[in-house]
Amino acid sequence: MSNSIKRMATMQRMQVTGLELFYKKGYYNTSVDDILKELSLSKGAFYYHYDSKEDFFVQIIDNLIVRRVYSMLIEPIEGHDNPLDLITNCFDNALETAVHNEMDFGFMLSNLIAEFNGKNDTIMKHLTDVLKIWEVNLVTTLQKGKFNGFIDRHVDCEGVATYLMSSFIGIRTLMTDVAPSARKYRFMAQLRQYFKSIELKPESV
Amino acid sequence: MSNSIKRMATMQRMQVTGLELFYKKGYYNTSVDDILKELSLSKGAFYYHYDSKEDFFVQIIDNLIVRRVYSMLIEPIEGHDNPLDLITNCFDNALETAVHNEMDFGFMLSNLIAEFNGKNDTIMKHLTDVLKIWEVNLVTTLQKGKFNGFIDRHVDCEGVATYLMSSFIGIRTLMTDVAPSARKYRFMAQLRQYFKSIELKPESV
DNA sequence: TTGTATAGAGACTTAATGGTCTGTTTAACC
DNA sequence: GGTTAAACAGACCATTAAGTCTCTATACAA
Structure with a gap:
């Protein structure tokens, strides 16, 4: 898989799961770690893609x-x-x-x-x-x-x-x-x- | 001031200020300390009156x-x-x-x-x-x-x-x-x- | 006046969270 | 096949916030 595709796929996965959790629990009540745990990803991945x-x-x-x-x-x-x-x-x-x-x-x-x-x-x-x-x-x-x-x-x-x-x-x-x-x-x-x-x-x- | 009156006055003050801050900033975004600071009261006072x-x-x-x-x-x-x-x-x-x-x-x-x-x-x-x-x-x-x-x-x-x-x-x-x-x-x-x-x-x- | 319960002060503990940093793996390119 | 940069892992730090604990001050009854 090309890098740019991989990048987009990962970001998309994060956003979809993020939206789901934010919807269910609210923004402030959902930690970045909650989202990452759901996806089996790490802090490093998250802050690599987002500021x-x-x-x-x-x-x-x-x-x-x-x-x-x-x-x-x-x-x-x-x-x-x-x-x-x-x-x-x-x-x-x-x-x-x-x-x-x-x-x-x-x-x-x-x-x-x-x-x-x-x-x-x-x-x-x-x-x-x-x-x-x-x-x-x-x-x-x-x-x-x-x-x-x-x-x-x-x-x-x-x-x-x-x-x-x-x-x-x-x-x-x-x-x-x-x-x-x-x-x-x-x-x-x-x-x-x-x-x-x-x-x-x-x-x- | 009798104790029971004082108790009620303090609790009332806390509630009024609490509601104001909860309204403005939301429940999870308002800390107990925020409310107490506004009233110049301490944690001790708060947890004496509320569980x-x-x-x-x-x-x-x-x-x-x-x-x-x-x-x-x-x-x-x-x-x-x-x-x-x-x-x-x-x-x-x-x-x-x-x-x-x-x-x-x-x-x-x-x-x-x-x-x-x-x-x-x-x-x-x-x-x-x-x-x-x-x-x-x-x-x-x-x-x-x-x-x-x-x-x-x-x-x-x-x-x-x-x-x-x-x-x-x-x-x-x-x-x-x-x-x-x-x-x-x-x-x-x-x-x-x-x-x-x-x-x-x-x-x- | 003195003992006692009420009211309150504030340092401390514990847990969670956003964000950083260093190191490692993977993929693309020559 | 080796170099380089992207992608990711996860320990670590700083901050915040709820709740605890010990100590002090005040009011009231005897």
């Missing part, structure tokens, strides 16, 4: 987390169908992984923001950048939906995006509680209710 | 946090007026303190849940108990609103409560980002939009 734990984590955000956001929250809502339907299905799927206690973006990001807010500006900046990407894409999708006659023209797309992001991040925090499945079901019902209030109604044309 | 850092924090939840939830999120929505108006004003006020970067319940709780989830079951139980109190009171208020003809009778009060809690917790996480004031404004507008979709409409009677 610091912080540098390591920033690379995880910019690689793995951003990619996950695209695949779970952005790509599913692209297309020319009714964006409200697309978003509904997208949230439904994303929350379903949460029900099964899998690693999901919503909780991860809300966790991480909570953990780093006011403590680490560097990491916070990278996290809020990810949020911004999600937000911009939501707004774009909603505006397109307005243009294509799915959403009422009086609707404030930025406002809807904010409301959607809020509720999604919040429901994930609540789902750590008891009965995540029931919580999800109720949440989705209310989301549909809310969407009914912003869709373009035939009689109002 | 452990965890015991200390549980008492903070059961005293200070629960009380704050009552005063900020429960008492303001009691009464016989339109519960949707009461909730709107209550959220508006609660988020306003957040805009000014004051210590507010929403973010604190979502922060703490994020921080302790999967790490400390004892503390998590006490935190979810607080959430439960909030939820029960929200549901009760909504049901009363239905009974008094403010809310459509087809509305699922548990669902609305879940949705409200989600969005509130989520918006607080988002407000750590840039422009919290603008975020709040948009959020409140969408909340009103959502409420319009569940209120009892005169023509539908």
Whole structure:
């Protein structure tokens, strides 16, 4: 195996395992040694590839987390169908992984923001950048939906995006509680209710 | 000063300062020494009154946090007026303190849940108990609103409560980002939009 | 006034963790 | 096949933080 390939493979392995542990136990509660133990690697390997734990984590955000956001929250809502339907299905799927206690973006990001807010500006900046990407894409999708006659023209797309992001991040925090499945079901019902209030109604044309 | 009074005064001082620091820097990121330094007290004083850092924090939840939830999120929505108006004003006020970067319940709780989830079951139980109190009171208020003809009778009060809690917790996480004031404004507008979709409409009677 | 329990001071112990440093192995290249 | 640099091992260091222990001071009862 060529060196550059080997380098990338090792770094990738570290990041995947790192993200998993950070997700499960939090950043400050996960030591570099925890990650290395899981991979049977040594401190030497880690600090050969990364400057610091912080540098390591920033690379995880910019690689793995951003990619996950695209695949779970952005790509599913692209297309020319009714964006409200697309978003509904997208949230439904994303929350379903949460029900099964899998690693999901919503909780991860809300966790991480909570953990780093006011403590680490560097990491916070990278996290809020990810949020911004999600937000911009939501707004774009909603505006397109307005243009294509799915959403009422009086609707404030930025406002809807904010409301959607809020509720999604919040429901994930609540789902750590008891009965995540029931919580999800109720949440989705209310989301549909809310969407009914912003869709373009035939009689109002 | 009598001893029992002195004891309570000291414990109260510790808890108030402890909560403030935990809120600002997180639980794991705040050391017992940080709190004691702020108060010019010693380790001896701390471990004379509390068994452990965890015991200390549980008492903070059961005293200070629960009380704050009552005063900020429960008492303001009691009464016989339109519960949707009461909730709107209550959220508006609660988020306003957040805009000014004051210590507010929403973010604190979502922060703490994020921080302790999967790490400390004892503390998590006490935190979810607080959430439960909030939820029960929200549901009760909504049901009363239905009974008094403010809310459509087809509305699922548990669902609305879940949705409200989600969005509130989520918006607080988002407000750590840039422009919290603008975020709040948009959020409140969408909340009103959502409420319009569940209120009892005169023509539908 | 004096004995006793309460309240508190602060040095110390123990364990964990981020990061460094030196040495060794492996792979690429001539 | 030998040189060189990348990749990794792991002992070690410095710091931090929770919790302990011993000693002192203060308040209250007799």
